Amino acid sequence: MAKPAEDMETKITLDGRDPEKVKEELLGSYPTKVARKRAKSIIVNKIDPGEEVPVIQSNVRTVPGLMSQRGCCYAGCKGVVLGPTRDIVNITHGPIGCGFYSWLTRRNQTDATTTPDGHNFMTYCFSTDMQDQEIIFGGEKKLAQAIQEAYDNFHPKAIAVFATCPVGLIGDDVHSVCKKMKEKLGINVFGFSCEGYKGVSQSAGHHIANNQIFKHVIGLDDTVRDGEYKLNLLGEYNIGGDAFEIERIFARCGLTMISTFSGNSSVDNFANAHTADLNLIMCHRSINYVAEMMEKKYGLPWIKVNFIGARATAKSLRKIAEYFGDKKLIDRVEAVIAEEMPKVEASLAGIRPRTAGKRAMLFVGGSRAHHYQELFAELGMETLSAGYEFAHRDDYEGRKVLPSIKVDSDSRNIEELEVHPDPERYSPRKSPEEMARLKEKGMPFSDYRGMMPEMKQGSLVIDDITQHETDAMLEIFKPDIFCAGIKEKYTVQKHGIPMKQLHSYDYGGPYAGFAGAVNFYEDIDRMVNSRVWSYLKAPWQKNPELSATYAWE
Numbered sequence: 001m002a003k004p005a006e007d008m009e010t011k012i013t014l015d016g017r018d019p020e021k022v023k024e025e026l027l028g029s030y031p032t033k034v035a036r037k038r039a040k041s042i043i044v045n046k047i048d049p050g051e052e053v054p055v056i057q058s059n060v061r062t063v064p065g066l067m068s069q070r071g072c073c074y075a076g077c078k079g080v081v082l083g084p085t086r087d088i089v090n091i092t093h094g095p096i097g098c099g100f101y102s103w104l105t106r107r108n109q110t111d112a113t114t115t116p117d118g119h120n121f122m123t124y125c126f127s128t129d130m131q132d133q134e135i136i137f138g139g140e141k142k143l144a145q146a147i148q149e150a151y152d153n154f155h156p157k158a159i160a161v162f163a164t165c166p167v168g169l170i171g172d173d174v175h176s177v178c179k180k181m182k183e184k185l186g187i188n189v190f191g192f193s194c195e196g197y198k199g200v201s202q203s204a205g206h207h208i209a210n211n212q213i214f215k216h217v218i219g220l221d222d223t224v225r226d227g228e229y230k231l232n233l234l235g236e237y238n239i240g241g242d243a244f245e246i247e248r249i250f251a252r253c254g255l256t257m258i259s260t261f262s263g264n265s266s267v268d269n270f271a272n273a274h275t276a277d278l279n280l281i282m283c284h285r286s287i288n289y290v291a292e293m294m295e296k297k298y299g300l301p302w303i304k305v306n307f308i309g310a311r312a313t314a315k316s317l318r319k320i321a322e323y324f325g326d327k328k329l330i331d332r333v334e335a336v337i338a339e340e341m342p343k344v345e346a347s348l349a350g351i352r353p354r355t356a357g358k359r360a361m362l363f364v365g366g367s368r369a370h371h372y373q374e375l376f377a378e379l380g381m382e383t384l385s386a387g388y389e390f391a392h393r394d395d396y397e398g399r400k401v402l403p404s405i406k407v408d409s410d411s412r413n414i415e416e417l418e419v420h421p422d423p424e425r426y427s428p429r430k431s432p433e434e435m436a437r438l439k440e441k442g443m444p445f446s447d448y449r450g451m452m453p454e455m456k457q458g459s460l461v462i463d464d465i466t467q468h469e470t471d472a473m474l475e476i477f478k479p480d481i482f483c484a485g486i487k488e489k490y491t492v493q494k495h496g497i498p499m500k501q502l503h504s505y506d507y508g509g510p511y512a513g514f515a516g517a518v519n520f521y522e523d524i525d526r527m528v529n530s531r532v533w534s535y536l537k538a539p540w541q542k543n544p545e546l547s548a549t550y551a552w553e
């Protein structure tokens with residue numbers, strides 16, 4: 001029995017290379033201790049027939065001195081989860097830089113014409129602009145003033161306050177200030193202890209954001225809105241207009257969006273999210289906590305969906321229709337897919353011959369490195385290597401590994417809310433029999449398979465990739481395109497390789513849904529078939545003395 005497995009192992013190659021050797025090469029120039037640590041985060045993917053994949057180390061501290069792609073806890077809380085909500089005044093309590101750098105750089109869009117008051121505070125940068133004075137004597141007074149000033153100028157329905165590193169260090173109590181101001185102003189004011197250093201990455205900030213939104217907003221309004229099939233879309237942030245395309249498709253299918261967390265969202269929609277019939281999770285990493293807590297408190301089930309990729313979009317729509325099980329909806333969804341797909345296929349027919357066989361690498365956040373593999377597959381492109389910046393093992397290996405994840409002191413730092421069924425409002429949307437029947441038919445309730453089971457044998461999966469590893473992967477494989485963020489963009493281009501930002505989409509998008517898929521095909525076609533970057537000479541090619549990485553080899 002051992003023989004076939006051995007055979008399989010010896011045959012694993014990646015783009016004509018031995019991925020284990022590549023891994024050794026990546027680790028080669030690290031000090032022994034660092035190499036040992038990084039070795040656990042660089043994994044050659046192997047899927048056994050039972051879909052077991054190797055364990056990957058993730059959600060652990062970056063080794064000091066290694067250049068990481070990661071952001072901070074504040075970024076995950078304020079920038080990612082709460083930032084896209086247009087009618088909450090989000091005040092950064094801290095030095096001005098934190099507010100400034102989280103000010104719309106993510107290209108999350110919104111449509112303020114859809115709410116009656118037309119409030120849109122996303123274009124503003126609210127900050128307490130802490131100075132030495134506050135660091136020494138405390139910043140609570142200045143924070144109270146800032147909340148008052150924001151209220152006087154804008155009269156928002158809600159104000160949220162985000163703590164930055166110095167706030168945690170000097171001990172300002174943002175929650176008590178918020179509580180006082182809430183009583184004084186009579187509007188919802190709530191705070192987040194999301195100091196940048198609070199976790200190992202943005203991921204901690206997501207959890208903190210989820211907790212506070214759940215405690216302070218969800219469930220405040222029991223109004224049941226009209227609509228036959230009511231959904232919440234969780235973990236979709238309307239980057240480059242993605243949510244607009246998803247909303248267009250939902251409207252065509254007759255699906256009612258009660259709330260989105262938090263692309264193109266309004267605080268009022270969060271407040272009655274608990275009245276929906278089903279939660280859809282797009283980005284599992286950033287928001288699975290809200291889905292879990294809503295299920296416990298209100299009985300709302302959740303399924304994982306993906307609207308990145310035309311086939312993935314069709315599949316997700318079919319899952320939704322199957323959940324409701326209504327013939328009318330199933331037919332309408334099929335009709336919409338049948339109408340949308342020809343445009344997608346026509347585009348692919350022209351583009352795919354030019355993109356097929358090309359090779360991509362994706363190193364992004366906590367979900368896109370997986371989702372965008374769908375679009376590349378549609379283009380006939382292979383993903384040689386992928387990884388997340390800050391995901392956890394369940395995002396790589398699937399939720400079935402959750403019980404085996406060790407909770408370390410960094411994770412313990414983040415509050416785990418204790419949630420119980422709401423005495424009045426808990427109502428399971430389906431009977432246990434119906435749920436069992438749907439599960440049997442393959443409805444993946446409360447489940448996510450993760451990225452690795454869907455990647456090829458032998459692909460290199462790298463968590464929290466470092467700049468050195470990035471440079472080495474580019475040198476070794478010379479992929480046709482590399483996807484990451486703004487911090488990586490220019491070094492990748494200096495290697496002569498096209499670089500696509502999958503966080504902000506550069507200047508492009510939407511890439512979600514059917515119309516988005518066509519946009520993506522066109523953008524990638526232009527990039528992988530242009531030779532412009534290969535004509536560039538990087539500074540270290542012209543002046544070898546500038547080369548740092550390989551100078552001693």
Ligand code: CFM
Nearest residue numbers: 237283286364365366367368503
């Ligand atoms: Fe989710 Fe995101 Fe992502 Fe993310 Fe992000 Fe983002 Fe991202 Mo940048 S919520 S994990 S923290 S899909 S901002 S919209 S692109 S790293 S892969």
